[in-house]
Amino acid sequence: MTDAHPAFSLEGQVALVTGGSQGIGLGIAEALGGAGARLLLVSRRKAKGEEAASALAARGITALPLAGDVSRQAEADAAVARALREWGRLDILVNNAAVLTRKLAQEMTEAELDRELAINVKGVFFCAVAASRPMMARRRGKVVNLASVGALIGLPERAFYSATKAAVAQLTRSLALEWAPHGINVNAIAPGxxxxxxxxxxxxxxxxxxxxxxxxxxxxxxxxxxxxxPLALYLASPASDYVTGQTFVIDGGWTIA
Ligand SMILES: NC(=O)c1ccc[n+]([C@@H]2O[C@H](COP(=O)([O-])OP(=O)(O)OC[C@H]3O[C@@H](n4cnc5c(N)ncnc54)[C@H](OP(=O)(O)O)[C@@H]3O)[C@@H](O)[C@H]2O)c1
Known part of the structure:
Protein backbone atom coordinates (compact mmCIF):
# COMPACT_ATOMS: atom_id res chain seq x y z
CA MET A 1 0.00 0.00 0.00
CA THR A 2 1.89 3.08 -1.14
CA ASP A 3 -0.33 5.92 -2.27
CA ALA A 4 -3.66 5.19 -0.50
CA HIS A 5 -4.89 7.50 2.25
CA PRO A 6 -3.06 6.45 5.46
CA ALA A 7 -6.36 6.11 7.36
CA PHE A 8 -7.10 3.07 5.18
CA SER A 9 -3.90 1.24 6.12
CA LEU A 10 -4.19 -1.98 8.14
CA GLU A 11 -0.41 -2.52 8.39
CA GLY A 12 0.41 -4.62 11.47
CA GLN A 13 -3.24 -5.49 12.13
CA VAL A 14 -4.93 -8.89 12.39
CA ALA A 15 -8.38 -9.70 11.00
CA LEU A 16 -10.59 -12.75 11.47
CA VAL A 17 -12.94 -13.26 8.50
CA THR A 18 -15.65 -15.88 8.92
CA GLY A 19 -16.66 -17.51 5.64
CA GLY A 20 -13.48 -16.05 4.14
CA SER A 21 -12.91 -19.07 1.92
CA GLN A 22 -15.06 -17.89 -0.99
CA GLY A 23 -17.53 -15.34 -2.28
CA ILE A 24 -17.97 -12.04 -0.48
CA GLY A 25 -15.76 -13.17 2.44
CA LEU A 26 -12.88 -13.81 0.07
CA GLY A 27 -13.45 -10.43 -1.62
CA ILE A 28 -13.26 -8.82 1.82
CA ALA A 29 -10.14 -10.83 2.70
CA GLU A 30 -8.46 -9.54 -0.48
CA ALA A 31 -9.29 -5.94 0.43
CA LEU A 32 -8.15 -6.20 4.07
CA GLY A 33 -5.05 -8.21 3.15
CA GLY A 34 -4.20 -5.76 0.37
CA ALA A 35 -4.24 -2.99 2.99
CA GLY A 36 -1.70 -4.91 5.10
CA ALA A 37 -3.75 -7.03 7.52
CA ARG A 38 -2.83 -10.62 8.39
CA LEU A 39 -5.88 -12.85 8.09
CA LEU A 40 -7.45 -15.86 9.78
CA LEU A 41 -10.11 -17.37 7.50
CA VAL A 42 -12.68 -19.52 9.29
CA SER A 43 -15.02 -21.84 7.41
CA ARG A 44 -16.24 -25.40 7.79
CA ARG A 45 -14.70 -26.94 4.66
CA LYS A 46 -10.94 -27.21 5.21
CA ALA A 47 -9.96 -27.62 1.56
CA LYS A 48 -11.82 -24.45 0.47
CA GLY A 49 -10.09 -22.48 3.22
CA GLU A 50 -6.69 -23.79 2.16
CA GLU A 51 -7.40 -22.93 -1.47
CA ALA A 52 -8.33 -19.36 -0.53
CA ALA A 53 -5.27 -18.94 1.70
CA SER A 54 -3.00 -20.10 -1.16
CA ALA A 55 -4.65 -17.70 -3.63
CA LEU A 56 -4.15 -14.85 -1.15
CA ALA A 57 -0.54 -15.89 -0.48
CA ALA A 58 0.12 -15.69 -4.24
CA ARG A 59 -0.82 -12.00 -3.95
CA GLY A 60 1.55 -11.46 -1.02
CA ILE A 61 -1.16 -11.64 1.65
CA THR A 62 -0.63 -13.60 4.88
CA ALA A 63 -3.73 -15.75 5.45
CA LEU A 64 -4.23 -18.81 7.64
CA PRO A 65 -7.19 -21.12 7.04
CA LEU A 66 -8.98 -22.56 10.07
CA ALA A 67 -11.73 -25.19 9.90
CA GLY A 68 -14.53 -24.15 12.24
CA ASP A 69 -18.28 -23.78 12.60
CA VAL A 70 -19.29 -20.36 13.92
CA SER A 71 -22.61 -21.70 15.18
CA ARG A 72 -20.71 -23.54 17.92
CA GLN A 73 -19.60 -21.16 20.63
CA ALA A 74 -16.51 -23.21 21.49
CA GLU A 75 -15.35 -23.02 17.85
CA ALA A 76 -15.91 -19.25 17.70
CA ASP A 77 -13.85 -18.92 20.90
CA ALA A 78 -11.19 -21.22 19.44
CA ALA A 79 -10.91 -19.08 16.29
CA VAL A 80 -10.24 -15.94 18.32
CA ALA A 81 -7.77 -17.86 20.51
CA ARG A 82 -5.96 -19.04 17.38
CA ALA A 83 -5.52 -15.47 16.07
CA LEU A 84 -4.14 -14.42 19.47
CA ARG A 85 -1.80 -17.43 19.65
CA GLU A 86 -0.55 -16.84 16.12
CA TRP A 87 -0.12 -13.05 16.14
CA GLY A 88 -0.82 -11.83 19.69
CA ARG A 89 -3.67 -9.51 18.73
CA LEU A 90 -7.05 -9.25 17.04
CA ASP A 91 -8.03 -5.89 15.55
CA ILE A 92 -10.86 -6.76 13.16
CA LEU A 93 -13.69 -9.29 13.02
CA VAL A 94 -15.69 -9.69 9.81
CA ASN A 95 -18.83 -11.71 10.60
CA ASN A 96 -19.54 -12.87 7.06
CA ALA A 97 -20.45 -16.60 7.30
CA ALA A 98 -24.11 -17.31 6.64
CA VAL A 99 -26.43 -19.78 4.93
CA LEU A 100 -29.62 -19.34 2.93
CA THR A 101 -32.39 -21.82 2.21
CA ARG A 102 -34.46 -20.33 -0.60
CA LYS A 103 -38.01 -21.68 -0.29
CA LEU A 104 -41.57 -20.56 0.11
CA ALA A 105 -42.35 -19.98 3.80
CA GLN A 106 -44.79 -22.89 3.96
CA GLU A 107 -42.08 -25.28 2.75
CA MET A 108 -39.39 -24.37 5.27
CA THR A 109 -38.68 -27.16 7.77
CA GLU A 110 -37.90 -26.59 11.42
CA ALA A 111 -34.38 -27.95 10.85
CA GLU A 112 -33.80 -25.36 8.09
CA LEU A 113 -34.99 -22.55 10.34
CA ASP A 114 -32.76 -23.76 13.19
CA ARG A 115 -29.74 -23.90 10.86
CA GLU A 116 -30.23 -20.33 9.58
CA LEU A 117 -30.79 -19.04 13.09
CA ALA A 118 -27.75 -20.87 14.48
CA ILE A 119 -25.29 -19.76 11.78
CA ASN A 120 -26.64 -16.35 10.72
CA VAL A 121 -27.53 -14.98 14.17
CA LYS A 122 -25.98 -17.03 16.96
CA GLY A 123 -22.75 -17.41 14.96
CA VAL A 124 -22.48 -13.62 14.53
CA PHE A 125 -23.15 -13.14 18.25
CA PHE A 126 -20.66 -15.82 19.39
CA CYS A 127 -17.85 -14.46 17.19
CA ALA A 128 -18.53 -10.84 18.16
CA VAL A 129 -18.50 -11.63 21.88
CA ALA A 130 -15.34 -13.75 21.57
CA ALA A 131 -13.56 -11.02 19.59
CA SER A 132 -14.70 -8.23 21.90
CA ARG A 133 -12.62 -9.56 24.81
CA PRO A 134 -9.14 -8.93 23.32
CA MET A 135 -10.47 -5.78 21.62
CA MET A 136 -11.66 -4.37 24.97
CA ALA A 137 -8.32 -5.18 26.51
CA ARG A 138 -6.63 -2.98 23.88
CA ARG A 139 -9.49 -0.43 23.94
CA ARG A 140 -9.82 -0.66 20.17
CA GLY A 141 -11.49 -2.93 17.63
CA LYS A 142 -13.65 -3.13 14.52
CA VAL A 143 -16.55 -5.50 13.99
CA VAL A 144 -18.08 -5.66 10.52
CA ASN A 145 -21.23 -7.78 10.15
CA LEU A 146 -22.73 -8.93 6.87
CA ALA A 147 -26.45 -8.20 6.84
CA SER A 148 -28.42 -7.99 3.57
CA VAL A 149 -30.94 -5.74 1.87
CA GLY A 150 -33.30 -8.38 3.28
CA ALA A 151 -32.79 -6.62 6.63
CA LEU A 152 -34.53 -3.57 5.15
CA ILE A 153 -37.03 -4.76 2.53
CA GLY A 154 -39.21 -7.85 2.15
CA LEU A 155 -37.81 -10.76 0.11
CA PRO A 156 -40.12 -13.58 -1.00
CA GLU A 157 -38.73 -17.12 -0.63
CA ARG A 158 -36.29 -15.75 1.94
CA ALA A 159 -38.62 -14.72 4.75
CA PHE A 160 -36.70 -16.36 7.58
CA TYR A 161 -33.26 -15.56 6.11
CA SER A 162 -34.36 -11.90 5.90
CA ALA A 163 -35.41 -12.06 9.53
CA THR A 164 -31.95 -13.38 10.48
CA LYS A 165 -30.37 -10.46 8.57
CA ALA A 166 -32.65 -7.94 10.30
CA ALA A 167 -31.42 -9.51 13.53
CA VAL A 168 -27.84 -8.87 12.39
CA ALA A 169 -28.63 -5.19 11.74
CA GLN A 170 -30.19 -4.96 15.20
CA LEU A 171 -27.29 -6.73 16.90
CA THR A 172 -25.06 -4.20 15.12
CA ARG A 173 -26.87 -1.27 16.76
CA SER A 174 -27.05 -2.77 20.25
CA LEU A 175 -23.47 -4.05 20.35
CA ALA A 176 -22.26 -0.69 18.97
CA LEU A 177 -23.89 1.04 21.96
CA GLU A 178 -22.62 -1.51 24.46
CA TRP A 179 -19.06 -1.41 23.16
CA ALA A 180 -18.57 2.26 22.19
CA PRO A 181 -17.18 3.04 25.67
CA HIS A 182 -14.57 0.33 25.02
CA GLY A 183 -13.39 1.77 21.68
CA ILE A 184 -15.02 -0.91 19.51
CA ASN A 185 -16.89 0.12 16.36
CA VAL A 186 -19.65 -2.22 15.16
CA ASN A 187 -21.12 -1.69 11.69
CA ALA A 188 -22.87 -3.77 9.05
CA ILE A 189 -22.93 -4.10 5.29
CA ALA A 190 -26.20 -4.87 3.50
CA PRO A 191 -25.42 -6.17 -0.01
CA GLY A 192 -28.02 -6.56 -2.73
CA PRO A 230 -13.58 -1.74 -0.23
CA LEU A 231 -16.61 -0.90 1.98
CA ALA A 232 -15.47 -3.56 4.45
CA LEU A 233 -11.97 -2.04 4.34
CA TYR A 234 -13.41 1.38 5.17
CA LEU A 235 -15.36 -0.06 8.12
CA ALA A 236 -12.34 -2.06 9.35
CA SER A 237 -9.87 0.82 9.11
CA PRO A 238 -9.19 3.98 11.14
CA ALA A 239 -10.98 5.89 8.35
CA SER A 240 -14.30 4.93 10.01
CA ASP A 241 -13.39 5.60 13.65
CA TYR A 242 -16.36 7.97 14.14
CA VAL A 243 -18.87 5.60 12.49
CA THR A 244 -20.73 3.02 14.56
CA GLY A 245 -24.01 1.10 14.70
CA GLN A 246 -24.78 1.69 11.01
CA THR A 247 -25.89 -0.65 8.23
CA PHE A 248 -24.59 0.38 4.80
CA VAL A 249 -26.51 -0.69 1.70
CA ILE A 250 -24.43 -1.62 -1.36
CA ASP A 251 -26.78 -2.82 -4.06
CA GLY A 252 -26.26 -0.96 -7.36
CA GLY A 253 -29.28 1.16 -6.45
CA TRP A 254 -31.72 -1.77 -6.25
CA THR A 255 -33.52 -0.61 -3.09
CA ILE A 256 -33.89 3.02 -4.19
CA ALA A 257 -35.55 2.14 -7.48
N1 LIG B 1 -24.41 -13.07 -2.35
C1 LIG B 1 -25.40 -12.24 -2.10
O1 LIG B 1 -26.18 -11.85 -2.99
C2 LIG B 1 -25.59 -11.69 -0.72
C3 LIG B 1 -26.53 -10.67 -0.54
C4 LIG B 1 -26.74 -10.15 0.72
C5 LIG B 1 -26.00 -10.62 1.78
N2 LIG B 1 -25.10 -11.63 1.61
C6 LIG B 1 -24.35 -12.08 2.77
O2 LIG B 1 -22.96 -12.04 2.51
C7 LIG B 1 -22.29 -13.06 3.26
C8 LIG B 1 -21.42 -13.90 2.36
O3 LIG B 1 -22.27 -14.57 1.42
P1 LIG B 1 -21.75 -15.18 0.07
O4 LIG B 1 -22.71 -14.77 -0.96
O5 LIG B 1 -20.31 -14.91 -0.12
O6 LIG B 1 -22.01 -16.74 0.38
P2 LIG B 1 -21.17 -18.07 0.05
O7 LIG B 1 -20.44 -17.93 -1.23
O8 LIG B 1 -22.14 -19.17 0.21
O9 LIG B 1 -20.11 -18.12 1.22
C9 LIG B 1 -20.48 -18.42 2.54
C10 LIG B 1 -19.24 -18.64 3.36
O10 LIG B 1 -19.62 -18.89 4.73
C11 LIG B 1 -19.01 -20.10 5.17
N3 LIG B 1 -19.87 -20.70 6.20
C12 LIG B 1 -21.18 -21.07 6.06
N4 LIG B 1 -21.61 -21.59 7.22
C13 LIG B 1 -20.57 -21.53 8.10
C14 LIG B 1 -20.41 -21.91 9.45
N5 LIG B 1 -21.41 -22.48 10.15
N6 LIG B 1 -19.21 -21.69 10.05
C15 LIG B 1 -18.19 -21.14 9.36
N7 LIG B 1 -18.29 -20.77 8.08
C16 LIG B 1 -19.47 -20.97 7.45
C17 LIG B 1 -18.87 -20.94 3.90
O11 LIG B 1 -17.87 -21.94 4.01
P3 LIG B 1 -18.25 -23.45 4.47
O12 LIG B 1 -19.50 -23.82 3.75
O13 LIG B 1 -17.05 -24.25 4.11
O14 LIG B 1 -18.44 -23.38 5.96
C18 LIG B 1 -18.42 -19.85 2.93
O15 LIG B 1 -17.05 -19.57 3.11
C19 LIG B 1 -23.40 -13.82 3.98
O16 LIG B 1 -23.56 -13.28 5.28
C20 LIG B 1 -24.63 -13.53 3.14
O17 LIG B 1 -25.82 -13.67 3.86
C21 LIG B 1 -24.88 -12.17 0.38
Whole structure:
Protein backbone atom coordinates (compact mmCIF):
# COMPACT_ATOMS: atom_id res chain seq x y z
CA MET A 1 0.00 0.00 0.00
CA THR A 2 1.89 3.08 -1.14
CA ASP A 3 -0.33 5.92 -2.27
CA ALA A 4 -3.66 5.19 -0.50
CA HIS A 5 -4.89 7.50 2.25
CA PRO A 6 -3.06 6.45 5.46
CA ALA A 7 -6.36 6.11 7.36
CA PHE A 8 -7.10 3.07 5.18
CA SER A 9 -3.90 1.24 6.12
CA LEU A 10 -4.19 -1.98 8.14
CA GLU A 11 -0.41 -2.52 8.39
CA GLY A 12 0.41 -4.62 11.47
CA GLN A 13 -3.24 -5.49 12.13
CA VAL A 14 -4.93 -8.89 12.39
CA ALA A 15 -8.38 -9.70 11.00
CA LEU A 16 -10.59 -12.75 11.47
CA VAL A 17 -12.94 -13.26 8.50
CA THR A 18 -15.65 -15.88 8.92
CA GLY A 19 -16.66 -17.51 5.64
CA GLY A 20 -13.48 -16.05 4.14
CA SER A 21 -12.91 -19.07 1.92
CA GLN A 22 -15.06 -17.89 -0.99
CA GLY A 23 -17.53 -15.34 -2.28
CA ILE A 24 -17.97 -12.04 -0.48
CA GLY A 25 -15.76 -13.17 2.44
CA LEU A 26 -12.88 -13.81 0.07
CA GLY A 27 -13.45 -10.43 -1.62
CA ILE A 28 -13.26 -8.82 1.82
CA ALA A 29 -10.14 -10.83 2.70
CA GLU A 30 -8.46 -9.54 -0.48
CA ALA A 31 -9.29 -5.94 0.43
CA LEU A 32 -8.15 -6.20 4.07
CA GLY A 33 -5.05 -8.21 3.15
CA GLY A 34 -4.20 -5.76 0.37
CA ALA A 35 -4.24 -2.99 2.99
CA GLY A 36 -1.70 -4.91 5.10
CA ALA A 37 -3.75 -7.03 7.52
CA ARG A 38 -2.83 -10.62 8.39
CA LEU A 39 -5.88 -12.85 8.09
CA LEU A 40 -7.45 -15.86 9.78
CA LEU A 41 -10.11 -17.37 7.50
CA VAL A 42 -12.68 -19.52 9.29
CA SER A 43 -15.02 -21.84 7.41
CA ARG A 44 -16.24 -25.40 7.79
CA ARG A 45 -14.70 -26.94 4.66
CA LYS A 46 -10.94 -27.21 5.21
CA ALA A 47 -9.96 -27.62 1.56
CA LYS A 48 -11.82 -24.45 0.47
CA GLY A 49 -10.09 -22.48 3.22
CA GLU A 50 -6.69 -23.79 2.16
CA GLU A 51 -7.40 -22.93 -1.47
CA ALA A 52 -8.33 -19.36 -0.53
CA ALA A 53 -5.27 -18.94 1.70
CA SER A 54 -3.00 -20.10 -1.16
CA ALA A 55 -4.65 -17.70 -3.63
CA LEU A 56 -4.15 -14.85 -1.15
CA ALA A 57 -0.54 -15.89 -0.48
CA ALA A 58 0.12 -15.69 -4.24
CA ARG A 59 -0.82 -12.00 -3.95
CA GLY A 60 1.55 -11.46 -1.02
CA ILE A 61 -1.16 -11.64 1.65
CA THR A 62 -0.63 -13.60 4.88
CA ALA A 63 -3.73 -15.75 5.45
CA LEU A 64 -4.23 -18.81 7.64
CA PRO A 65 -7.19 -21.12 7.04
CA LEU A 66 -8.98 -22.56 10.07
CA ALA A 67 -11.73 -25.19 9.90
CA GLY A 68 -14.53 -24.15 12.24
CA ASP A 69 -18.28 -23.78 12.60
CA VAL A 70 -19.29 -20.36 13.92
CA SER A 71 -22.61 -21.70 15.18
CA ARG A 72 -20.71 -23.54 17.92
CA GLN A 73 -19.60 -21.16 20.63
CA ALA A 74 -16.51 -23.21 21.49
CA GLU A 75 -15.35 -23.02 17.85
CA ALA A 76 -15.91 -19.25 17.70
CA ASP A 77 -13.85 -18.92 20.90
CA ALA A 78 -11.19 -21.22 19.44
CA ALA A 79 -10.91 -19.08 16.29
CA VAL A 80 -10.24 -15.94 18.32
CA ALA A 81 -7.77 -17.86 20.51
CA ARG A 82 -5.96 -19.04 17.38
CA ALA A 83 -5.52 -15.47 16.07
CA LEU A 84 -4.14 -14.42 19.47
CA ARG A 85 -1.80 -17.43 19.65
CA GLU A 86 -0.55 -16.84 16.12
CA TRP A 87 -0.12 -13.05 16.14
CA GLY A 88 -0.82 -11.83 19.69
CA ARG A 89 -3.67 -9.51 18.73
CA LEU A 90 -7.05 -9.25 17.04
CA ASP A 91 -8.03 -5.89 15.55
CA ILE A 92 -10.86 -6.76 13.16
CA LEU A 93 -13.69 -9.29 13.02
CA VAL A 94 -15.69 -9.69 9.81
CA ASN A 95 -18.83 -11.71 10.60
CA ASN A 96 -19.54 -12.87 7.06
CA ALA A 97 -20.45 -16.60 7.30
CA ALA A 98 -24.11 -17.31 6.64
CA VAL A 99 -26.43 -19.78 4.93
CA LEU A 100 -29.62 -19.34 2.93
CA THR A 101 -32.39 -21.82 2.21
CA ARG A 102 -34.46 -20.33 -0.60
CA LYS A 103 -38.01 -21.68 -0.29
CA LEU A 104 -41.57 -20.56 0.11
CA ALA A 105 -42.35 -19.98 3.80
CA GLN A 106 -44.79 -22.89 3.96
CA GLU A 107 -42.08 -25.28 2.75
CA MET A 108 -39.39 -24.37 5.27
CA THR A 109 -38.68 -27.16 7.77
CA GLU A 110 -37.90 -26.59 11.42
CA ALA A 111 -34.38 -27.95 10.85
CA GLU A 112 -33.80 -25.36 8.09
CA LEU A 113 -34.99 -22.55 10.34
CA ASP A 114 -32.76 -23.76 13.19
CA ARG A 115 -29.74 -23.90 10.86
CA GLU A 116 -30.23 -20.33 9.58
CA LEU A 117 -30.79 -19.04 13.09
CA ALA A 118 -27.75 -20.87 14.48
CA ILE A 119 -25.29 -19.76 11.78
CA ASN A 120 -26.64 -16.35 10.72
CA VAL A 121 -27.53 -14.98 14.17
CA LYS A 122 -25.98 -17.03 16.96
CA GLY A 123 -22.75 -17.41 14.96
CA VAL A 124 -22.48 -13.62 14.53
CA PHE A 125 -23.15 -13.14 18.25
CA PHE A 126 -20.66 -15.82 19.39
CA CYS A 127 -17.85 -14.46 17.19
CA ALA A 128 -18.53 -10.84 18.16
CA VAL A 129 -18.50 -11.63 21.88
CA ALA A 130 -15.34 -13.75 21.57
CA ALA A 131 -13.56 -11.02 19.59
CA SER A 132 -14.70 -8.23 21.90
CA ARG A 133 -12.62 -9.56 24.81
CA PRO A 134 -9.14 -8.93 23.32
CA MET A 135 -10.47 -5.78 21.62
CA MET A 136 -11.66 -4.37 24.97
CA ALA A 137 -8.32 -5.18 26.51
CA ARG A 138 -6.63 -2.98 23.88
CA ARG A 139 -9.49 -0.43 23.94
CA ARG A 140 -9.82 -0.66 20.17
CA GLY A 141 -11.49 -2.93 17.63
CA LYS A 142 -13.65 -3.13 14.52
CA VAL A 143 -16.55 -5.50 13.99
CA VAL A 144 -18.08 -5.66 10.52
CA ASN A 145 -21.23 -7.78 10.15
CA LEU A 146 -22.73 -8.93 6.87
CA ALA A 147 -26.45 -8.20 6.84
CA SER A 148 -28.42 -7.99 3.57
CA VAL A 149 -30.94 -5.74 1.87
CA GLY A 150 -33.30 -8.38 3.28
CA ALA A 151 -32.79 -6.62 6.63
CA LEU A 152 -34.53 -3.57 5.15
CA ILE A 153 -37.03 -4.76 2.53
CA GLY A 154 -39.21 -7.85 2.15
CA LEU A 155 -37.81 -10.76 0.11
CA PRO A 156 -40.12 -13.58 -1.00
CA GLU A 157 -38.73 -17.12 -0.63
CA ARG A 158 -36.29 -15.75 1.94
CA ALA A 159 -38.62 -14.72 4.75
CA PHE A 160 -36.70 -16.36 7.58
CA TYR A 161 -33.26 -15.56 6.11
CA SER A 162 -34.36 -11.90 5.90
CA ALA A 163 -35.41 -12.06 9.53
CA THR A 164 -31.95 -13.38 10.48
CA LYS A 165 -30.37 -10.46 8.57
CA ALA A 166 -32.65 -7.94 10.30
CA ALA A 167 -31.42 -9.51 13.53
CA VAL A 168 -27.84 -8.87 12.39
CA ALA A 169 -28.63 -5.19 11.74
CA GLN A 170 -30.19 -4.96 15.20
CA LEU A 171 -27.29 -6.73 16.90
CA THR A 172 -25.06 -4.20 15.12
CA ARG A 173 -26.87 -1.27 16.76
CA SER A 174 -27.05 -2.77 20.25
CA LEU A 175 -23.47 -4.05 20.35
CA ALA A 176 -22.26 -0.69 18.97
CA LEU A 177 -23.89 1.04 21.96
CA GLU A 178 -22.62 -1.51 24.46
CA TRP A 179 -19.06 -1.41 23.16
CA ALA A 180 -18.57 2.26 22.19
CA PRO A 181 -17.18 3.04 25.67
CA HIS A 182 -14.57 0.33 25.02
CA GLY A 183 -13.39 1.77 21.68
CA ILE A 184 -15.02 -0.91 19.51
CA ASN A 185 -16.89 0.12 16.36
CA VAL A 186 -19.65 -2.22 15.16
CA ASN A 187 -21.12 -1.69 11.69
CA ALA A 188 -22.87 -3.77 9.05
CA ILE A 189 -22.93 -4.10 5.29
CA ALA A 190 -26.20 -4.87 3.50
CA PRO A 191 -25.42 -6.17 -0.01
CA GLY A 192 -28.02 -6.56 -2.73
CA UNK A 193 -27.54 -9.30 -5.37
CA UNK A 194 -23.94 -10.47 -5.45
CA UNK A 195 -23.15 -13.39 -7.71
CA UNK A 196 -21.69 -16.07 -5.39
CA UNK A 197 -22.40 -19.71 -4.52
CA UNK A 198 -25.24 -18.62 -2.21
CA UNK A 199 -27.39 -17.71 -5.24
CA UNK A 200 -25.47 -18.76 -8.37
CA UNK A 201 -27.66 -21.75 -9.19
CA UNK A 202 -30.82 -19.69 -8.65
CA UNK A 203 -29.60 -16.80 -10.81
CA UNK A 204 -28.35 -19.02 -13.61
CA UNK A 205 -31.19 -21.59 -13.72
CA UNK A 206 -33.60 -19.20 -15.42
CA UNK A 207 -32.17 -16.54 -17.79
CA UNK A 208 -35.52 -14.71 -18.00
CA UNK A 209 -35.65 -14.46 -14.20
CA UNK A 210 -32.07 -13.17 -14.13
CA UNK A 211 -33.05 -10.48 -16.65
CA UNK A 212 -36.03 -9.49 -14.47
CA UNK A 213 -33.74 -9.15 -11.45
CA UNK A 214 -31.18 -7.13 -13.40
CA UNK A 215 -33.95 -4.85 -14.68
CA UNK A 216 -34.60 -3.86 -11.04
CA UNK A 217 -30.98 -2.86 -10.46
CA UNK A 218 -30.21 0.67 -11.73
CA UNK A 219 -26.54 -0.22 -12.13
CA UNK A 220 -27.63 -3.00 -14.52
CA UNK A 221 -25.52 -5.86 -13.16
CA UNK A 222 -25.20 -8.05 -10.07
CA UNK A 223 -22.57 -7.04 -7.53
CA UNK A 224 -19.23 -8.81 -7.16
CA UNK A 225 -17.22 -9.63 -4.03
CA UNK A 226 -14.78 -6.97 -5.22
CA UNK A 227 -17.58 -4.38 -4.99
CA UNK A 228 -18.04 -5.21 -1.30
CA UNK A 229 -14.38 -5.49 -0.20
CA PRO A 230 -13.58 -1.74 -0.23
CA LEU A 231 -16.61 -0.90 1.98
CA ALA A 232 -15.47 -3.56 4.45
CA LEU A 233 -11.97 -2.04 4.34
CA TYR A 234 -13.41 1.38 5.17
CA LEU A 235 -15.36 -0.06 8.12
CA ALA A 236 -12.34 -2.06 9.35
CA SER A 237 -9.87 0.82 9.11
CA PRO A 238 -9.19 3.98 11.14
CA ALA A 239 -10.98 5.89 8.35
CA SER A 240 -14.30 4.93 10.01
CA ASP A 241 -13.39 5.60 13.65
CA TYR A 242 -16.36 7.97 14.14
CA VAL A 243 -18.87 5.60 12.49
CA THR A 244 -20.73 3.02 14.56
CA GLY A 245 -24.01 1.10 14.70
CA GLN A 246 -24.78 1.69 11.01
CA THR A 247 -25.89 -0.65 8.23
CA PHE A 248 -24.59 0.38 4.80
CA VAL A 249 -26.51 -0.69 1.70
CA ILE A 250 -24.43 -1.62 -1.36
CA ASP A 251 -26.78 -2.82 -4.06
CA GLY A 252 -26.26 -0.96 -7.36
CA GLY A 253 -29.28 1.16 -6.45
CA TRP A 254 -31.72 -1.77 -6.25
CA THR A 255 -33.52 -0.61 -3.09
CA ILE A 256 -33.89 3.02 -4.19
CA ALA A 257 -35.55 2.14 -7.48
N1 LIG B 1 -24.41 -13.07 -2.35
C1 LIG B 1 -25.40 -12.24 -2.10
O1 LIG B 1 -26.18 -11.85 -2.99
C2 LIG B 1 -25.59 -11.69 -0.72
C3 LIG B 1 -26.53 -10.67 -0.54
C4 LIG B 1 -26.74 -10.15 0.72
C5 LIG B 1 -26.00 -10.62 1.78
N2 LIG B 1 -25.10 -11.63 1.61
C6 LIG B 1 -24.35 -12.08 2.77
O2 LIG B 1 -22.96 -12.04 2.51
C7 LIG B 1 -22.29 -13.06 3.26
C8 LIG B 1 -21.42 -13.90 2.36
O3 LIG B 1 -22.27 -14.57 1.42
P1 LIG B 1 -21.75 -15.18 0.07
O4 LIG B 1 -22.71 -14.77 -0.96
O5 LIG B 1 -20.31 -14.91 -0.12
O6 LIG B 1 -22.01 -16.74 0.38
P2 LIG B 1 -21.17 -18.07 0.05
O7 LIG B 1 -20.44 -17.93 -1.23
O8 LIG B 1 -22.14 -19.17 0.21
O9 LIG B 1 -20.11 -18.12 1.22
C9 LIG B 1 -20.48 -18.42 2.54
C10 LIG B 1 -19.24 -18.64 3.36
O10 LIG B 1 -19.62 -18.89 4.73
C11 LIG B 1 -19.01 -20.10 5.17
N3 LIG B 1 -19.87 -20.70 6.20
C12 LIG B 1 -21.18 -21.07 6.06
N4 LIG B 1 -21.61 -21.59 7.22
C13 LIG B 1 -20.57 -21.53 8.10
C14 LIG B 1 -20.41 -21.91 9.45
N5 LIG B 1 -21.41 -22.48 10.15
N6 LIG B 1 -19.21 -21.69 10.05
C15 LIG B 1 -18.19 -21.14 9.36
N7 LIG B 1 -18.29 -20.77 8.08
C16 LIG B 1 -19.47 -20.97 7.45
C17 LIG B 1 -18.87 -20.94 3.90
O11 LIG B 1 -17.87 -21.94 4.01
P3 LIG B 1 -18.25 -23.45 4.47
O12 LIG B 1 -19.50 -23.82 3.75
O13 LIG B 1 -17.05 -24.25 4.11
O14 LIG B 1 -18.44 -23.38 5.96
C18 LIG B 1 -18.42 -19.85 2.93
O15 LIG B 1 -17.05 -19.57 3.11
C19 LIG B 1 -23.40 -13.82 3.98
O16 LIG B 1 -23.56 -13.28 5.28
C20 LIG B 1 -24.63 -13.53 3.14
O17 LIG B 1 -25.82 -13.67 3.86
C21 LIG B 1 -24.88 -12.17 0.38
Missing amino acids: FVRTDINRAYLEADPARLQRILAQIPWGRPGTPQDIG
